[in-house]
Amino acid sequence: MNVYPSMSIGKVPESDHRALLEYVSRLKHDLGKYVRFQSRWLPEDADLQTRREALAADLLHTRRGPDGSVDAIAVWAEFAPGLSGGSEVGGCRFDLRDDPDVEAIFKGMQALGPVIEGLRGAQVDAVLVAEGERAAKSVAEAIRALVDRVRAAGPASG
Amino acid sequence: MADILIVDDQDRYLELCRAAIPEHRYRGPARNLTEALDLLSRARGRVDCVLLDVHFDIPVSELLGFKEGASPAEVEALKRRQGLLILQELRTRHPDLPVIVMTSREEVVLEREVDGSEEFTYFLDDDYVDARALQGQLASIVSLRRSTQADGPVFWGRSLAMRRIRQRLSVVARGRLPVVLLGPTGTGKSLIARHFVHARSGRSGRFIAVDLSTVPPDLMAAHLFGSVKGAYTGSVGDRTGAFEAAHQGTLFLDEVGNLGMAAQKLLLSVLQEGRITRLGDLKERAVDVKLVVATNEDLAQRVRAGSFRADLYMRLNPATAVVLPALSDRSLDTVELLRFCLERALERPYLRELLGEYRRAAGLEGTRVRVVAGASAPKSVPGVLVLLFPERTMRLLRQHHWPGNLREFAMTAENAVLFAVAEMTAAEGGDRSDVIVVRAKLIKDLLGALPDQAASQEDAGAGIRVVLRPHETLNKVSVDCERQYFVALYLQTGGDFGAMAEALLGDRAHARKIQLRFNQLGLKVRELKERL
Numbered sequence: 016m017n018v019y020p021s022m023s024i025g026k027v028p029e030s031d032h033r034a035l036l037e038y039v040s041r042l043k044h045d046l047g048k049y050v051r052f053q054s055r056w057l058p059e060d061a062d063l064q065t066r067r068e069a070l071a072a073d074l075l076h077t078r079r080g081p082d083g084s085v086d087a088i089a090v091w092a093e094f095a096p097g098l099s100g101g102s103e104v105g106g107c108r109f110d111l112r113d114d115p116d117v118e119a120i121f122k123g124m125q126a127l128g129p130v131i132e133g134l135r136g137a138q139v140d141a142v143l144v145a146e147g148e149r150a151a152k153s154v155a156e157a158i159r160a161l162v163d164r165v166r167a168a169g170p171a172s173g
Numbered sequence: 174m175a176d177i178l179i180v181d182d183q184d185r186y187l188e189l190c191r192a193a194i195p196e197h198r199y200r201g202p203a204r205n206l207t208e209a210l211d212l213l214s215r216a217r218g219r220v221d222c223v224l225l226d227v228h229f230d231i232p233v234s235e236l237l238g239f240k241e242g243a244s245p246a247e248v249e250a251l252k253r254r255q256g257l258l259i260l261q262e263l264r265t266r267h268p269d270l271p272v273i274v275m276t277s278r279e280e281v282v283l284e285r286e287v288d289g290s291e292e293f294t295y296f297l298d299d300d301y302v303d304a305r306a307l308q309g310q311l312a313s314i315v316s317l318r319r320s321t322q323a324d325g326p327v328f329w330g331r332s333l334a335m336r337r338i339r340q341r342l343s344v345v346a347r348g349r350l351p352v353v354l355l356g357p358t359g360t361g362k363s364l365i366a367r368h369f370v371h372a373r374s375g376r377s378g379r380f381i382a383v384d385l386s387t388v389p390p391d392l393m394a395a396h397l398f399g400s401v402k403g404a405y406t407g408s409v410g411d412r413t414g415a416f417e418a419a420h421q422g423t424l425f426l427d428e429v430g431n432l433g434m435a436a437q438k439l440l441l442s443v444l445q446e447g448r449i450t451r452l453g454d455l456k457e458r459a460v461d462v463k464l465v466v467a468t469n470e471d472l473a474q475r476v477r478a479g480s481f482r483a484d485l486y487m488r489l490n491p492a493t494a495v496v497l498p499a500l501s502d503r504s505l506d507t508v509e510l511l512r513f514c515l516e517r518a519l520e521r522p523y524l525r526e527l528l529g530e531y532r533r534a535a536g537l538e539g540t541r542v543r544v545v546a547g548a549s550a551p552k553s554v555p556g557v558l559v560l561l562f563p564e565r566t567m568r569l570l571r572q573h574h575w576p577g578n579l580r581e582f583a584m585t586a587e588n589a590v591l592f593a594v595a596e597m598t599a600a601e602g603g604d605r606s607d608v609i610v611v612r613a614k615l616i617k618d619l620l621g622a623l624p625d626q627a628a629s630q631e632d633a634g635a636g637i638r639v640v641l642r643p644h645e646t647l648n649k650v651s652v653d654c655e656r657q658y659f660v661a662l663y664l665q666t667g668g669d670f671g672a673m674a675e676a677l678l679g680d681r682a683h684a685r686k687i688q689l690r691f692n693q694l695g696l697k698v699r700e701l702k703e704r705l
Contacts, residue, residue: 040280041253044228048300052185056193056304079183080230155301166279 017107024114025168032169034105039162042094047158049077050087051151063141070147071134074127086131091124116161123154174198175315176219180209180259181226186275193304197311205235206259213267221315223263223272227256227281237262257281260294264671269293271314276300333667333705334498335506341495346373350490351444354467356497359578362467363427365497371423374463378422383415386428393436395452404453416449419462429466430475434482441485500575500582505672507571508546511562514583515544515590524590531594532558535606547679550608558607560590564679565613573620585619592619656694663701
């Protein structure tokens with residue numbers, strides 16, 4: 016098995032690049048897209064209640080399927096080990112914790128923890144809503160940046 | 174308002190679209206291909222655009238491409254590209270339906286199902302789409318579709334030749350320069366002049382059509398330019414000519430080759446000065462007319478022969494002449510033309526009455542008629558009478574040479590319905606009284622009554638060149654011919670493998686077979702695309 020400890024994305028050899036690209040693309044679809052799916056569609060002047068509801072839908076029901084819904088923390092828990100060397104990705108292990116975008120995702124998800132707890136307990140004030148929106152946005156943008164960089168580092172990018 | 178079908182395993186897009194883009198009507202969500210096709214069928218062509226998600230977390234029994242024994246990882250991969258498989262299936266049945274795949278092109282670039290060249294497939298600019306971006310994309314796609322549909326079925330077609338003609342006519346319809354329509358008789362020149370050129374000319378005046386082959390030569394000038402009382406023997410009053418009647422509108426002169434030399438001189442003068450003088454009058458009148466002329470003659474040859482004025486010929490703007498193809502060169506458009514002709518025919522009172530009588534005798538209610546071509550009979554729908562043209566019938570219609578072109582085709586289609594209704598009435602008590610089948614044999618009989626000019630038409634299409642060389646195998650000659658045929662068809666269809674499959678195998682769904690054979694013949698799509 017190929018193991019890539021704390022390395023930069025540009026150093027992943029071509030043979031394992033596709034596995035990494037597929038993995039982060041899934042992360043983008045499952046978390047990056049849905050962590051602020053409904054919030055992104057709100058008008059700029061949306062009231063607090065509407066924003067709170069959108070945030071709750073995005074963070075508490077990030078993934079929906081026939082078996083019910085899963086929150087953002089649970090979705091991230093599936094992917095985090097693959098980016099920190101904890102689990103295999105396409106027969107490889109990638110430890111990208113030093114990568115600035117991966118670091119930003121970890122940090123953003125950490126910030127979302129109390130927001131999700133607050134939303135579960137219906138104890139979310141305007142400050143926490145704003146904090147949740149900011150953290151969700153930073154997670155989504157960091158994932159997007161990560162995918163773009165992985166793609167750019169690949170053989171197809173020329 | 175547009176009609177949008179959402180194909181998604183969740184309600185999220187539907188909820189968001191309804192809340193944030195409320196100006197459209199939304200159908201669905203369809204959770205899988207079967208539901209999508211069902212909703213499209215029920216919508217009867219009213220859907221303007223499809224929003225298609227890519228990841229479908231649905232039971233394996235509903236998954237397209239699922240094979241028994243697939244590993245969990247394979248099933249997961251299938252779910253993650255399920256939308257692309259649905260897209261492929263949608264394309265075989267709805268080749269020109271706009272579909273927005275709800276992801277960016279970059280995200281699916283590794284998937285083998287994606288054909289980036291699909292004309293009516295759109296991707297998001299950004300995976301993280303918001304309401305404003307989607308609203309803008311929907312508006313532009315729907316507007317494009319509406320403008321294409323407004324072209325009308327006669328001019329609509331998948332063939333590259335017809336698309337180019339449409340583009341060219343759209344340009345020349347505007348402005349004051351005359352338009353010349355060339356092409357064999359019966360190809361729809363007058364329809365195009367009236368419904369396309371005039372409609373797009375931006376003019377407020379009337380559309381006036383004059384068939385010069387029916388106007389006596391000595392009355393031609395008076396007919397076109399008008400006359401005053403006593404201008405000629407039998408002129409008992411002032412008369413407004415076609416030019417004046419078409420002021421600020423469009424004048425269509427069919428069979429312009431019949432224009433006498435004297436009238437040609439007068440026409441030249443009108444084109445140069447923008448003024449007419451009625452026969453016998455001294456007063457000049459300003460006329461602002463968009464002139465469209467049509468002929469199936471070679472006007473340049475007439476100029477060389479001295480029977481058509483060279484200066485008038487040049488004034489008619491021959492450089493931008495539009496040549497309409499013979500119907501035998503438009504076999505890809507047969508289904509659309511059939512629907513168009515039957516829609517027009519069904520407006521005629523006698524045919525409506527005949528169908529009304531049939532309905533009453535068969536105990537059927539309603540007034541709607543649906544034309545189904547190249548397929549089996551659809552499910553029975555209360556109030557709907559189906560005119561069914563099975564694939565064998567369609568093949569005959571596609572393969573016939575149609576020397577009388579659209580006119581002959583329309584007549585045959587109308588006759589086919591008349592006789593098919595008569596057959597059904599005489600047969601009494603078939604399986605489905607709501608389905609009137611136009612059988613291949615009936616078409617054969619109808620076409621058999623017409624002269625077959627196939628032999629004289631042989632040189633009309635693209636030819637295949639065979640060079641005889643000693644010691645060459647028959648197989649090589651055959652492959653060489655096939656290669657030329659494929660290239661010609663590829664260019665004619667604008668690179669649409671589905672359309673090629675329809676032309677060769679009678680079914681668009683066999684596009685992959687055609688593509689495979691294309692590759693086997695060593696043909697390179699990239700090189701051919703440059704020739705499109």
